[in-house]
Amino acid sequence: MSDDQRINPPKVAAERESLTSFLDYQRATLAMKCQGLNSDQLKHKAVATSGLSLLGLIRHAAEVERSWFRMVLSAEQGKALWPAVDGVYGEFLVEDADVDEAFTFWREACAASRTVADAFESLDDTVEFRGETISLRYVLTHMIEEYARHNGHADLLREAVDGVVGE
Numbered sequence: 001m002s003d004d005q006r007i008n009p010p011k012v013a014a015e016r017e018s019l020t021s022f023l024d025y026q027r028a029t030l031a032m033k034c035q036g037l038n039s040d041q042l043k044h045k046a047v048a049t050s051g052l053s054l055l056g057l058i059r060h061a062a063e064v065e066r067s068w069f070r071m072v073l074s075a076e077q078g079k080a081l082w083p084a085v086d087g088v089y090g091e092f093l094v095e096d097a098d099v100d101e102a103f104t105f106w107r108e109a110c111a112a113s114r115t116v117a118d119a120f121e122s123l124d125d126t127v128e129f130r131g132e133t134i135s136l137r138y139v140l141t142h143m144i145e146e147y148a149r150h151n152g153h154a155d156l157l158r159e160a161v162d163g164v165v166g167e
Contacts, residue, residue, distance in 0.1 A: 005028070006032060020140065042094075043097065046160030054158065059081070061147065063082070123136050
């Protein structure tokens with residue numbers, strides 16, 4: 001991971017800018033963890049008892065972006081890009097996955113998420129979803145948590161693939 005092109009979140013900012021900057025930083029971190037790897041390396045499952053791979057994390061991130069921003073916040077209907085198979089999230093089944101397609105879907109999902117978030121006037125704006133009231137603030141905070149957790153996985157997966165470590 002030679003070229004870190006992530007933009008650091010501002011140290012002083014309003015809450016909305018801070019949350020969206022941290023989310024974009026986490027998105028860029030996942031992209032950086034995958035940078036320079038070939039298809040086989042992206043599909044590599046480093047732990048025998050786990051189905052996690054870097055490509056699976058990219059596909060999972062695309063699904064999570066779509067579900068929280070488009071389905072929850074925008075009330076769009078949609079099906080999973082990669083349906084579950086025998087109780088396993090389909091996005092983690094990467095053996096026959098198309099790497100370019102996965103990254104394209106993820107980038108498009110991130111762009112759509114930014115558009116959805118920008119349409120809300122306030123972090124306090126809410127939607128009703130499955131009997132719960134959910135704010136934009138909650139979704140942004142949850143997405144930061146989601147990426148941060150999976151970026152920890154990505155760090156370990158990347159180290160197992162080629163020994164590269166780091167933030």
